[in-house]
Amino acid sequence: MIKVCGIRFKKVGKVYYFDPGDIDLAAGDFAIVETSRGVEFGEVVMGVREVGDDEVVQPLKPIVRRANEADYKRLRDNKQREESAFSMCQKKIAQHKLDMKLIDVEYAFDSNKILFYFTAEGRVDFRDLVKDLASVFRTRIELRQIGVRDEAKMVGGLGICGRPFCCSTHLGEFQPVSIKMAKEQGLSLNPAKISGTCGRLMCCLKYEQEAYDDLLRITPKPGAIVKTPNGRGVVLDTNLLRGKLKIKLQGSDAPAQYYSVKDISLVKDGVVKVDKKELSALRELERN
Structure with missing residues (x-):
C-alpha cells in the first residue's frame, strides 16, 4: 500500500x-x-x-x-493576466488571418509558460503566431488544439435536458460512448436526438448502459426464436424496461402479441445490429 x-x-x-x-x-x-x-x-x-x-x-x-496567502494572490494575478492574454491572442489570430477559434488561456502557476487552447477544422500553421506571442509575453508559449468535447467542457453551457453540461459539472474524464449503446437502449438513431451540443454522442448514454447490459442478458433480442404459452414465435420488438416482448407466432395469421419475459423461454437468441449505412452516417458522432 x-x-x-x-x-x-x-x-x-x-x-x-x-x-x-x-x-x-x-x-x-x-x-x-x-x-x-x-x-x-x-x-x-x-x-x-x-x-x-x-x-x-x-x-x-x-x-x-x-x-499560503502569497500562492492565492499569485493565482488571482494569473487569472487576470489570462483575460488580457486571451484578448491579445485573439487580435494576433485576426492579424495572421488564421482559421482557428481561441477557447481558453492558462498561465502556468510559476508564469514560465502560457497555454492557448484552440479548435480548428484541420491543421493550422501557427508558427508565426507563436513567435509573435512570445515577443509580447516574453515567456514560453504553447498552442494546443483540442476537440469539440474538450471545448464544451471548457466553455460550458446547457444540454438538451435543460441542465448544465455533465462534462463541465461533474465528469472528470470522458467515457467512451458508442452507437451500439444507443441502439441497445432503443433510442432513435437520429443525430439530433442522440448527440449533445458538442455534436458528439451524449455522455449520458453511458450512465444507464450497465442496467441495459443486465437486461439484455435476460431478454431475448429482436429476431430471437422463443417458446410462448401459445407456441413458438419470433421476437419482433422488445421493451427492456417493462420486460415486454412483441412476438409473432409461427404458423399463425394472428397479429403479433405482447408477452412478459418471465412467460417465455429462449430457443435461439437474436443479435442487436446496427445497419451499415446508419453506422457510416453516424460514425462522426463517436469521435472525441
Missing part, C-alpha cells in the same frame, strides 16, 4: 495522486505540488489515504506545501 493524496487542477478535471509526505491535508484544502509541467496550484479532493500499488503511476510526485 502507498500513501497518497488526490489533487485536481481544474474545476472538473482529472484527479492525480501525489505523495503527501508529512503534510496532513483534507478534501477542500489547496496545495502546491511538483508536476511534470513544473510547480502547480491544486485543490485537494481526496485526503491522505492508502491505496494499492497498482493504482499508482510511479514515480509519485511530491506535495511541496499547503497553499
Whole structure:
C-alpha cells in the first residue's frame, strides 16, 4: 500500500495522486505540488489515504506545501493576466488571418509558460503566431488544439435536458460512448436526438448502459426464436424496461402479441445490429 493524496487542477478535471509526505491535508484544502509541467496550484479532493500499488503511476510526485496567502494572490494575478492574454491572442489570430477559434488561456502557476487552447477544422500553421506571442509575453508559449468535447467542457453551457453540461459539472474524464449503446437502449438513431451540443454522442448514454447490459442478458433480442404459452414465435420488438416482448407466432395469421419475459423461454437468441449505412452516417458522432 502507498500513501497518497488526490489533487485536481481544474474545476472538473482529472484527479492525480501525489505523495503527501508529512503534510496532513483534507478534501477542500489547496496545495502546491511538483508536476511534470513544473510547480502547480491544486485543490485537494481526496485526503491522505492508502491505496494499492497498482493504482499508482510511479514515480509519485511530491506535495511541496499547503497553499499560503502569497500562492492565492499569485493565482488571482494569473487569472487576470489570462483575460488580457486571451484578448491579445485573439487580435494576433485576426492579424495572421488564421482559421482557428481561441477557447481558453492558462498561465502556468510559476508564469514560465502560457497555454492557448484552440479548435480548428484541420491543421493550422501557427508558427508565426507563436513567435509573435512570445515577443509580447516574453515567456514560453504553447498552442494546443483540442476537440469539440474538450471545448464544451471548457466553455460550458446547457444540454438538451435543460441542465448544465455533465462534462463541465461533474465528469472528470470522458467515457467512451458508442452507437451500439444507443441502439441497445432503443433510442432513435437520429443525430439530433442522440448527440449533445458538442455534436458528439451524449455522455449520458453511458450512465444507464450497465442496467441495459443486465437486461439484455435476460431478454431475448429482436429476431430471437422463443417458446410462448401459445407456441413458438419470433421476437419482433422488445421493451427492456417493462420486460415486454412483441412476438409473432409461427404458423399463425394472428397479429403479433405482447408477452412478459418471465412467460417465455429462449430457443435461439437474436443479435442487436446496427445497419451499415446508419453506422457510416453516424460514425462522426463517436469521435472525441
